[in-house]
Amino acid sequence: MSDENTTVIVGAGIAGVHAAESLRTEGYQGRVVLMDRDRQMPYDRPPLSKEWLTGKMDEASMLLRDPAIYEKLDIDLQLGVDVTDVDPVRKTIAAKDGSSYDWDKLLLATGSSLRTLSIAGDDLQGxxxxxxxxxxxxxxxxxxxxxxxxxxxxxxxxxxxxxxxxxxxxxxxxxxxxxxxxxxxxxxxxxxxxxxxxxxxxxxxxxxxxxxxxxxxxxxxxxxxxxxxxxxxxxxxxGVGATPNTVVSHPDLEADGGYAVNEFGETSIPDIFAAGDCTLWPYRGTPIRVEHWDHAVNHAKTVAQNILQPQSSPYTYIPYFWSDQHGSRFQYFGHAKQWTKTVLRGSLESHAFTNFYLDEHNRVQAAFIANQPKNALPVRRMIKQQQVIDPEALADESVALKKMKHKTRI
Known part of the structure; x- marks a missing residue:
């Protein structure tokens, strides 16, 4: 490599792997170091509670990438490295085993940690x-x-x-x-x-x-x-939720509720970025944290672009996640801590419906989709455009969502 700059990525989960891969596909010529405290090859976590548990996937099919890909892309994958501290002046990070690593750009993709309970007898097996x-x-x-x-x-x-x-x-x-x-x-x-x-x-x-x-x-x-x-x-x-993994710390690194980043993935310390579950990022002016696969992928790719070309690609992602339960596929688009009204399209009894969450101006802020995958694209568009929608038309299944007429924009 002709460029001696080094980008270190801490965390080889979904965000970390996609960030490393994106750096290479976008033309980064420096050294890419991808490290993780886990000693296993990077794997996909969502199937653990579904396909893996039911025997529909084996360990090999859980891998995020074929091991040969890391060598092909010249990604220095270092496993079993538990990073704890960062020195932004010397531009080093330290691991529990006493080792130290230099960096020019640092990306924290440390994910989240499970909340635990303290209950009498919780030391029993099983x-x-x-x-x-x-x-x-x-x-x-x-x-x-x-x-x-x-x-x-x-x-x-x-x-x-x-x-x-x-x-x-x-x-x-x-x-x-x-x-x-x-x-x-x-x-x-x-x-x-x-x-x-x-x-x-x-x-x-x-x-x-x-x-x-x-x-x-x-x-x-x-x-x-x-x-x-x-x-x-x-x-x-x-399974009682998760908290952002912000173990990599420094007094100047803002990390209350997750690493605080701007729309470019930049933290409070220059040349240190963060992506994925561990971040608190601005969604339409409000800091939020999202713990979903789709966000981790898209956020990591966007932050990688900003590492290459500073502040070139603001992150304007519409949050999305899905869940498979008892043969049904549920999808959720958007983010709504509060809503003024809900509009149901379809019926709960049929197990095929879309529930819309509207603000006071009848703009769609979020939607929960049950077994209606065809509604995903128009729903995403409605949330992105933030135009006023007629609630009656929204509930009327004879009116195609993709042909939904918008009222006058506010």
């Missing part, structure tokens, strides 16, 4: 968190001798696990502390719909309650709730 391949392997091995499973948390990870385990013929109970899980994201009606979906597929859902104790000799045998329910189980899965 209690799992699912984040890494090692977790998935341990779970799969344990499940060969298990029939009764308790899942703590009815978020998307817990819901996907429940669906996968039911496919494997297990007796599944979800314990959820709220009355309506994910209500702040999808609203009460959709939350109730998702709970009913589990019920229809034989999943026992206990809501407005929480597990306070695990019982058993060496392996978990029972989960006890605050409401006094005693649930027999031989395995427990805990």
């Amino acid at each position: 209690i799992f968190y699912l984040r890494r391949m090692a977790d998935a392997i341990a779970i799969k091995q344990h499940m060969q001798h298990v029939n009764e499973v308790v899942i703590i948390g009815a978020g998307f990870i817990g819901a996907e696990l429940a669906s996968s385990l039911k496919q494997l013929g297990m007796d599944v109970t979800i314990v959820e502390r709220s009355l309506y899980p994910m209500e702040a994201i999808v609203g009460r009606d959709i939350s109730a719909f998702l709970l009913n979906l589990h019920d229809c597929h034989g999943v026992n859902v206990i809501f407005d309650d929480s597990v306070v104790q695990f019982n058993g000799e060496s392996t978990v045998e029972e989960a006890v709730t605050a409401g006094g329910q005693r649930i027999p189980c031989r395995a427990v899965m805990i």
Whole structure:
């Protein structure tokens, strides 16, 4: 290589791998170092709770890239490196083993870490968190001798696990502390719909309650709730959300709720960038954090462009995620902490609908799509254009979304 500049990427997950690859495909001629604390080749995490658990994917098919690709693209992949500190003056990073690395540009793609619970008896065997391949392997091995499973948390990870385990013929109970899980994201009606979906597929859902104790000799045998329910189980899965992994720290690196970045992926320290789950990034003027595959890919690619050509590509992504549960495909576009009204297109009973979240001016801020993939593109366009929509026409399935007429722009 003719250019001696070095870009170091910390984190070889979805964001890190796509950033490294994008640097090369966009023409970067310097050294690219991609490092991760995990010792396994970079792999895709979303299938862990679905295809991997049900046996539809093996370890080889989980890899993000064929190992030969890293050599072909001249990406220096260094695994088992646990980075902790950064020195922005000397432009070095330090790892737990005492090693140090120089950089000209640094990209933090450290992802997120699972929230954990402290419950009496949580040291028993058979209690799992699912984040890494090692977790998935341990779970799969344990499940060969298990029939009764308790899942703590009815978020998307817990819901996907429940669906996968039911496919494997297990007796599944979800314990959820709220009355309506994910209500702040999808609203009460959709939350109730998702709970009913589990019920229809034989999943026992206990809501407005929480597990306070695990019982058993060496392996978990029972989960006890605050409401006094005693649930027999031989395995427990805990999925209660995630927090940004901001372990790489410095006093001048703003990282309250995630590494704070601008629209170009720049942090509070020059030449240090961040991308993916670990970031707090500006969406229409409001800092948000998104923990989804699609965001990690697109954010990483955009930040890579800005590493190459400073402040050349603002990130204007419309947040998107999907979830597969009990044979249904759910998609969510946009971001709406608050909404004025919702409009349902289709019916909940049919399990094929699109629920729109509108602001006070009848502009679509977000949409939840159930088994209607054809609506994805027009929905994304509506959110991007932010034009005023007639709610009655939006609910009328005889009016094609792609032909939806907009009212006068505000």
